[in-house]
Amino acid sequence: MLDNLLLGFSTIAHLPVMAAIFAGVLIGILCGILPGLSASTAVALMVPFTFGMDPVVAILLLVSVYMAGEYGGSITAIAIGTPGTPAAAATMLDGYELTKQGKPGLALTTSVVASSIGGMFGVIVLFAFSEPLARVALSFGAPEYFSLAVFGLTIIASLSSDNLLKGFLIMFLGLFLKTIGLDGFTGEERYTFGVDKLADGLSLIPALIGLFAMASVFYGVEEDLRKSERVSLSFAMPRLRKLFGMWKVYLHASVLGSIIGVLPGAGATITSFICYNEVRRFSPNKDQFGKGCLEGVAAPEAGNNAVVGGSLVPLLTLGIPGSATAAVLLGALMLHNIQPGPLLFQTNGEIVYGIFAGLFVACFAQLLFGLIGVPLWIKVISAPRPLLLSIIAVISVVGSYGYNNSIVDVWVMFGFGLLGYLLRKLDFPVTPIILALVLGGILEENFRRALIVSRGDYVIFVKQPISAILLVMAALSLTSPYIMNKLSRSGTEK
Amino acid sequence: MNMTGYFHHRDRVFALVVIVLATIFYSMIGGMDEPYSSGALAASTYPRLILACIIVLSCLLIIRPVSGEPRINSISMRGLAVILLVAGYVFVIESVGFFVLTPVFLFIVPLVVGYRHHVANAACAVLVTVALYVVFILVLNIPLPAGLLGD
Numbered sequence: 349m350l351d352n353l354l355l356g357f358s359t360i361a362h363l364p365v366m367a368a369i370f371a372g373v374l375i376g377i378l379c380g381i382l383p384g385l386s387a388s389t390a391v392a393l394m395v396p397f398t399f400g401m402d403p404v405v406a407i408l409l410l411v412s413v414y415m416a417g418e419y420g421g422s423i424t425a426i427a428i429g430t431p432g433t434p435a436a437a438a439t440m441l442d443g444y445e446l447t448k449q450g451k452p453g454l455a456l457t458t459s460v461v462a463s464s465i466g467g468m469f470g471v472i473v474l475f476a477f478s479e480p481l482a483r484v485a486l487s488f489g490a491p492e493y494f495s496l497a498v499f500g501l502t503i504i505a506s507l508s509s510d511n512l513l514k515g516f517l518i519m520f521l522g523l524f525l526k527t528i529g530l531d532g533f534t535g536e537e538r539y540t541f542g543v544d545k546l547a548d549g550l551s552l553i554p555a556l557i558g559l560f561a562m563a564s565v566f567y568g569v570e571e572d573l574r575k576s577e578r579v580s581l582s583f584a585m586p587r588l589r590k591l592f593g594m595w596k597v598y599l600h601a602s603v604l605g606s607i608i609g610v611l612p613g614a615g616a617t618i619t620s621f622i623c624y625n626e627v628r629r630f631s632p633n634k635d636q637f638g639k640g641c642l643e644g645v646a647a648p649e650a651g652n653n654a655v656v657g658g659s660l661v662p663l664l665t666l667g668i669p670g671s672a673t674a675a676v677l678l679g680a681l682m683l684h685n686i687q688p689g690p691l692l693f694q695t696n697g698e699i700v701y702g703i704f705a706g707l708f709v710a711c712f713a714q715l716l717f718g719l720i721g722v723p724l725w726i727k728v729i730s731a732p733r734p735l736l737l738s739i740i741a742v743i744s745v746v747g748s749y750g751y752n753n754s755i756v757d758v759w760v761m762f763g764f765g766l767l768g769y770l771l772r773k774l775d776f777p778v779t780p781i782i783l784a785l786v787l788g789g790i791l792e793e794n795f796r797r798a799l800i801v802s803r804g805d806y807v808i809f810v811k812q813p814i815s816a817i818l819l820v821m822a823a824l825s826l827t828s829p830y831i832m833n834k835l836s837r838s839g840t841e842k
Numbered sequence: 843m844n845m846t847g848y849f850h851h852r853d854r855v856f857a858l859v860v861i862v863l864a865t866i867f868y869s870m871i872g873g874m875d876e877p878y879s880s881g882a883l884a885a886s887t888y889p890r891l892i893l894a895c896i897i898v899l900s901c902l903l904i905i906r907p908v909s910g911e912p913r914i915n916s917i918s919m920r921g922l923a924v925i926l927l928v929a930g931y932v933f934v935i936e937s938v939g940f941f942v943l944t945p946v947f948l949f950i951v952p953l954v955v956g957y958r959h960h961v962a963n964a965a966c967a968v969l970v971t972v973a974l975y976v977v978f979i980l981v982l983n984i985p986l987p988a989g990l991l992g993d
Contacts, residue, residue: 400982513906514853517899521860524867524892531885538889539867562928569955570921732959734952735966741928741951742944745935746974750984758932766925773917774856792888 352479356701359404360709368405369706372412373713377721379413380420381728382736384568386433387417387616388673392560393740395553395680396747403684404699408706410680411660414673415710418616418652419463419718423725426455426645435616435652438624442637442644449640453722454586458645460718461591462598466650467711469602470609470657474664475704477610478693482665485690490797491809495818497791500612500668503825505780507618512826514776522784523791525550533796545756552679554748554761555785559778560676561744562765565737567772586642597627597646605651609658615671615779616652622835623651657707664688664700667790672779675786857900864900868893923954939989944971 360366372394379390390413398406421433426443439459446455488496501523505515528539529549540546601623608619627647628637637644659670660677667688669675681688686696693700748761768778802808810816871886931947948967957963978984 396984397977397982399984513899513903517857517860517896517903520892520896520899524864524889524896527889527892534885536885538871538885565928566921566925569924569951570918732952732957732962734955734957735948735963737924737955738948738951739966739970741924741931742948742970742974745928745932746940746944746978746986749935749986750978750982753985755932755936755987758935762928762932765928769921769925774852795888 349479352697352701353475353705355698356703356705359698359702360408360706364402364405365408365702365706366709368401368409369412369709370713372409373416373710373717376413376416376418377420377423377714377717377725378728380417380436381423381432381725382731383424383430383432384564384571384733384737385417385740386560386564387414387421387435388671388676389560389564390414390417391673391676391680392553392556393743393747395557395676395683396743396750398680398684399750403686404702406684407677407681407686407699407703408710410677411656411703411707412710412713414677415467415653415656415707416714416717418656419460419467419649419714420725422459422463422645422649423456423722424729426452426459427726428729433616435620436648437617438620438648439645441624442639442641445638445640446642446645451640454642455645456722457585457719458591458594458642459649460715460722462594462601462646462649463653464711464715464718465598466602466605466653467656467714468708469599469650470606470654471704471707471711472657473606473610473654474657474660474707478661478665478700481661482690482693485666488666488690488814489812490794490801491812491815492818493790494794494798495809495815495822496666496668497787497794499818499822499825500662501780501783501787501791502822503612503828504783506826506828511775515780518771518776518778519780519784522781523788525555525781526785526788527792532793543756545754550760550785551748551751551757552785553683553751554757555764556676556679556782557744557748558761558764558766559768559782561740562761563768563772563778565741565744566765566769568733568737568740571733590642594643594646597631597643598650600627600630601647601650602654605654606658608651609655609670610661612662612668612670612783615659615673616655619655620648620652623647625835653711660703660707664692664703665690669783669786672782675782678786853906854904857903861897861900861904864893864896868897920955924951927951927954935989936987937989940986941971941975941988942990944974 360369375394376387376390379385380387391410394410394413398409417433418435421431421436422439422443424430424432425436425440426447429440429444429447431437431440443455443459446452501519505519506512526549528546530536530547531538537547604623604626605619608622624644624647627643628634631637631643633641633643655671659674662668662670663674663678667678669678678688686692686699744761744765745758748758749755751757771778771781798808799806809819868890871889927947927950931943935943945967948970949963952963978986
């Protein structure tokens, strides 16, 4: 274990890698602060910038953006009462209250300390659980992988929407879109309509850039963009004793956050609310929550950063992303010819352990930038949104073009941008389609591989014990929206 | 059907469109069936399974009773204008080229959205184009469409 840790730190102990981590944290914080740019959008937008990079540098840049993006959203939530990322909405409840009381410095400091502690806890969980899990996963065959993908998709489709039917319909649409291209088993063309460039299927990275970034431009321009926020804040810091007196809150939220992160489907947003409510439930200052309570800032922030490490556990060990952002990371890993899964720990140990060590450093960088930079970051909030949206549009187009020097990929990006926009208009969730695009390949490949082994007998999926358990869990996960809703709402409504 | 009626039934309209498309795709894939394999192992089995699920779920969405107040998310002219602008940008970028087209696009989009600080807008358009040139061409060696300026 110690060897691996050393391997990780020696991987990142190079100037380009460290520069990538610090740059990633800066970009992540900035993107997190800007309303409308979530951590996942930020990661998707940054992928094109990694095209020519060394895989280790590229991946560490992206995971640092992910980590810091989850923190950055809280700055806006606290300063102006608009969450910079959806996950910061829970932070806003008490954070903005503190600002209104003239104590934004307290809330901002608490948020960066809690975020960094939560983030580190998530990395520890990642380090402790991923290797044992990878060892178990080494014995997985086609039926297990199929059932695992089914489980991942079911829980995502059922969690991401308040409407099961819509979640599942969207998931199947994603799975269908994934079948476009040459069939990997027989070489037959499926739905390519004679377009040669579609033979390899719809390119994943352009599709993700479309669903996240382009779509956010399309609906971003419809909002009222004239009002610009002018913020001036005082920066009184909380006393250290007060800050560290909340260790129980950090721990509680970090544990919850990293566990929820490991489970596929529940991203940072739902985690923030669950952490907020759970910490409040056990807090002696229960009635202070919602009235400007530091614990109410610490809990969701520790939680949503702990998700980062947690969501990388299934991603790295099984190749199954635990959140929408992890799905983008999966796309980026494959782009750089790194196939996540149990074998990754043996074939590319330096990358896996480099990610662990790099995330750790990213947490420190985030703490540093967060503590010294807040007065500067606040200025970013008043950046003119129309300019920002046009820049995102250009990066989306250029990034998709650069993926393969092909205009077809740009149209794929545009199509998915339009789709993401329309789905939002129709109140459909977008996450299931993202996960379906990512998991669709694994699903079909292992479905058919298992059927080849069993000579077309579907019983194989329930005959293998692990596969059967996973399928039962998938069926059970249909009830998870009720459980999660109860957890994230209990307490909010008295 | 008045507008409220449409918003009330837009899930059904969406489902209906999806059913029609899924049926077309379902029948299309029959033609390329089984030259290399057959039965459960054929290339068409899995997409057909998915399409069947899509059709069943869409039917459920249609027969499901509509409950609650319909939320109205209309598409605004600004949204539509920007979608068309991006489409136009993509359509001509290969022939006109990134470096000619991008500053123009970067200037027009904020204008359409209602941004009125023309100097800041123009400065941003030029600076971002130059920055993207430096990052993509000089640092990352990723070619961008040259268009009119190309060889």
